[in-house]
Amino acid sequence: MKVLVIGGNGRVGSLLVNKLASQHQVLSGSRNPKAENNFDNIEQVYIDLLSDVDTIAESMNGVDAIYFVSGSRGKNLLQIDLHGAIKSMQASEKAGVKRYIMLSSVFALQPERWNESFLSNLTDYNIAKHYADLYLTTQTKLNYTILQPGALKEEAGTGKIETNVTNPGSNSIANVVDTLVSILQNNSTIGKVILMHDGNTPIAEALDQIK
Template sequence: MNVLVAGATGKTGRRLIGELQNKGHTPIAMVRESSDTSVLPQGAETRLGDLKNLQDDICQDCDAVVFAAGSGSDTSEEMTMKVDRDGAMRLVDLAAKSGVARFVMLSSVGADQPEQGGNMQHYLQAKHDADEHLKASGLTYAILRPVRLTDDDGQRDMRFGDGVDPGASAARGDVAAALAEAVDDENWSGRVLLMQSA
């Protein structure tokens, strides 16, 4: 499958590119002109695109899309909304128009109740809005909501669903592996899953 990855040069996205390659897919890293593509695995295909101003054909010839982008914890509320909400929602719309078979969204624990997010409320609201837009899009989707992320690779020992401890952590390597699995595993279809590393 040709899989477009938004956020491909981020800490989770670059791991996801490798996971997709290992599963036999052809990942297409969506990058900006200023992106550091040296962090991507060797042989990764790239496609220019900016979540703040996506071109209409960004999803052309793609079988699946994974949104693994994030504006970052030190960005303004305005930028968070532009990337994590508006950019994600536009990508969903373009994927639907292009006939993409599946859309996988990297969300966050707490996105179901953003009003309880404290100083993370605007970020969680952006994630919530994007998740709800995806669910209403008609696309086959999967939404992953990991708990606090760490930069570890993880052991691929993961826990999903109601048994997840909101105070636990999730290794980015494990998150990337779960996102790659969601691309072609029918068991993920139409599901919103909390996730932690065990």
Template sequence: MTQTVLIAGAHGQVGQHVTAILGESDHEGRAMVRDDDQVEEMESQGADKTVVADLTEDVSHAVEGCDAIVFAAGSGGDDVYGVDRDGAINLIETAEEAGVDRFVMLSSMGADDPESGPDSLEDYLTAKAEADEYLRRSGLEYTIVRPGELTNESGVGTIEVGDDIGLDAGDIPREDVARTLVIALEHDALVGETFEILSGDEPIEEALETIAAN
């Protein structure tokens, strides 16, 4: 079924891959960016439509008419509680008010236990954990994807998936994370699931089917 999908954080590194992948699909990808000067760039990367909105402000105009949301936004460490937590919560609440059903969250490995990670990441992981928990308690049909360390290598289309892989177990290309988010979006059996991913040997579709079957 064709869906109108809002990509929050479309101009970010994962978000650009999500935009391109959706641009090659039957779905309508609506790229959400913060600045007007990013609009043309996103449309050149495959966005069917681009909307300017700030996660820390009113985003109702961005969400209107959407069937699903992929949250790929991130503060880059500048304002983790304002963007990674409160910005996500703002979008979740707006999605509920607008009647959006599906929400796929890009989280992070280690969000289950922020204090166990590096001190430099504790605030970030705490913000992610609190956003994830808010999503779980919402009325949205959610999936939470938690990758390990991200790299800019080309994606290979294969991953390892689990629920307790370990924060230092490896890394994964951003392109493979983006493809996982898009495939999860289309997988009804993944509603209500939270899982971790790293580079691995199993094709993404097959790996996610394993999660869905459990």
């Protein structure tokens, strides 16, 4: 399988690319591809989310699945986190790529939760993620999965999570990456919005429990 990771040079993306490369041919998409990082199963490709849909779609030829894990870290929420994400969805459909996995944010589709203390300083970010997620779920025909973790931490992964989230805890980046990898392997996740935080259930089992 050939997999494109949009945002392949980021905190999550770089780990995700390396994990996926043990099983798949991986395209690591970013505005700053580094040719010296090309390996047998990893190819660095140029993708600019500020460009038009047709240009983005050209980078998707022959791709079987797409991950969107890009983000502006609050610097360009409208053009990258919102409109850039939507253009990548439109480009996926134009290129005929059906499988699309989005990394989002906890409760992005539940604005009634945004005034809670752990989200109260992230309103603009959550608005961007909300409308990107909403577009994916209602305006596309993609075989999507949306993963919505809470705060990301630079901690060792445990391989165990929880998806029955009411009061979100923290997430090791490694666990988020392993969950993203497992989502691609599990077709029952198609059409699902999955909340997560670190927990006590093995990742594959936690995904199987989602209704």
